[in-house]
Amino acid sequence: MELLANIDWAEIGLAALDTLAMLGGSLLFTLVLGLPLGIVLFLTGPRQLLAQPLLYGALSFVVNVLRSVPFVILLIVMIPFTVLLVGTSLGVGGAIPPLVVGATPFFARLVETALREVDRGIIEASQAMGATTRQIVLGALLPEALPGLLAAMTVTAITLVSYAAMSGVIGGGGLGDLAIRFGYQRFQTDVMVVTVVLLLILVQVLQMIGDRLVVRFSRK
Secondary structure (H helix, E strand, O other), X not given: OHHHOOOOHHHHHHHHHHHHHHHHHHHHHHHHHHHHHHHHXXXXXXXXXXXXXXXXXXXXXXXXHHHHOOHHHHHHHOHHHHHHHHOOOOHHHHHHHHHHHHHHHHHHHHHHHHHHOOOHHHHXXXXXXXXXXXXXXXXXXXXXXHHHHHHHHHHHHHHHHHHHHHHHHHOOOHHHHHXXXXXXXXXXXXXXXXXXXXXXXXXXXHHHHHHHHHHHHHOO
16 A cells, blocks of 8 residues: 555546546547548548649648647647637646647548548449539448548547646646646656556557447448
């Protein structure tokens, strides 16, 4: 028990709940924003249904810029915007906006890639039957790309776990904040170890659920 002398399990539990809240909230907004963005990137890309080189180039540039900014820097740069949006840059609420901004372009690219992997013959067959672009997207593209989209969601969720832990640098709350304040700043190694183990468990659970969903919806 002396090895865990600095552990306050109640505080660990609250921090774990905060991490889950950050993950759930940011993942929801990332999916809502990133899925349409990824679809637009695909449709306006070269040789696609709504090919628009200028629009695709502009969206691609913005996505690439946001993806290239290190998340720690994004956290700091977004503090004024986050305060304006939610009234604070601290805690769960203050962490969600930068998490969404950091993960949305990442998820959008994964969506675009998943849609590109759909057999082009399916799109051409749908066009031959007179389907509209909306019907092709909803009735052919998304169902056929579902396993890839589920895999993309899994990768994004795991990325958000690491981002959420990093948000502790600016007081974002959760296990990352606990690890920094106690494990790093106060040299409480046992707190650091426990938080890292919990984050590892969370990642493993997310990966296991994601893998099972992909297998389930890949069956023909």
